[in-house]
Amino acid sequence: MTVKIRPLAAGNWKMNGVTASLAEIAAIAESAAGIGGADVLICPPATLIAQAVAAAAGRIAIGGQDCHAKASGAHTGDISAEQLRDAGAGFVLVGHSERRADHGESDAVVRAKAEAALRAGLVAVVCVGETNLQREAGQTLAVVGGQLSASLPHGATAQNLVVAYEPVWAIGTGLTPTPEDVAEVHGFIRRELVDLLPEAGAVVRILYGGSVKPSNAAELMAVENVNGALVGGASLTAKDFLGIASVYE
Ligand code: PGA
Secondary structure, three states, X not given: OOOOOOOEEEEEOOOOOOHHHHHHHHHHHHHHHHOOOOEEEEEOOHHHHHHHHHHHOOOOEEEEOOOEOOOOOOOOOOOXXXXXXXXXXXXXXEOOHHHHHHOOOOHHHHHHHHHHHHHXXXXXXXXXXXXXXXXXXXXXXXXXXXXXHHHOOOOOOOOOEEEEXXXXXXXXXXXXXXXXXXXXXXXXXXXXXHHHOOOOOOOOEEEEEOOOOOOOHHHHHOOOOOOEEEEOHHHOOHHXXXXXXXXXX
């Protein structure tokens, strides 16, 4: 049985964007009606979330890029999932490779954050992916499988969980895996999801991320079990992001 999955075109602004950049979000939101075949999400820096929600005018979703596992408390500089929700976010990325590398986030930490997202009523976008060394050592599926089984939140459903496969070596480098390689990993993730989440695994969205651009989006988004994109650099301007999302017009 083939199940129809509504794709998600998501942008991750990382540590980029100031108030002037809200015009890009407004422009993306204005064009969202034309992207009828997918949901659209932008994850700006936390400083812009509330204003981005206003600029989005309900036409696209706004998300955070990380959250703390706890709801509140003495954690200077951190932001809870509840606070993101209060600012109007509907999603939060957890376990992005830059968080795993820069902040030493383990799978257990990522799972706690994903569970915090669910507790707060946010959709958790759990990111997984192998490094170049791991790929060259033939460990890609083992690494991705390990990350999935150890970082997916308890209580996940197709409504509150999205998985993003982002090979670390493809992020910000202009390099991408071949469509065959993407198909292999996404097919593997689908089988693992069905195994781990018997009810939801067949319909949880699996995004591909890592150097997605207008020029390669159609090819990558056409791969089986690719249910959307997580876009970094090319999500910073409405022109480039819409060039990608237009795959889903
Ligand atoms: P990139 O980043 O599109 O700039 O490669 C993707 C990501 O890290 O989410």
